[in-house]
Amino acid sequence: MAERRVEGVRLLEVGDMTQAEIARQLGVTEAAVSKWKKQLVEEGPQALQARKATGRPSKLDEATKAELVKKLEKGAIAAGFPTEQWTQARVRQLIKREFGVAYHQNYISRLLDDLGWSVQKTDPRAIERDEELIRAWLSRDFPRIKKSAVARRRDRV
8 A cells, every 4th residue: 555655646746647547547545545635735745654553552661671581581480480481471470470561461472572582382392202212113113013003904804
C-alpha cells in the first residue's frame, strides 16, 4: 500500500489525471486518493510517508529492560530456578516478581527477541546418551529384531 500511496502522491503532484483515474490505475478507492490529496495540501508530502506502527507503549522502560537483561545474563539459577534454562514461563515469573509487571505468556518471546534473546527449548535427549552404542544397536540388533518380527507376523497369517 505504501508504494501505491507514493505513486498516488506523484500523480497528484503532476496533475495530469483526475482522482478517479488515479484510483483506477492504482487499484485503490477514490476516497483514498481524496484523502491523500487533502493530506498533501494540508501537511505536505512528508505526511504521506510510511511510518512504523508504534502500538501500545511497553510496560517496561528502557532502563528496566536493561536491568532485565542483566538478570537474564546472571542465569536462571541465580534468579531462584532449579536449572539454567530460561523458559517463557520463567522469564514471565521473573518480570512479575522483580518489576511487578504482568505480561501475557505469548508476548514473552517477542520481548526476548527485542532484547536480543531467544526462548530456550529443552533437548529431549538424555545427557548420558551414548551415540556410538545407539549406532551399533541400530546396525546390528535392530535389523535382527525387525526380521524376526516380520517372520512372526507372516507365521500368524
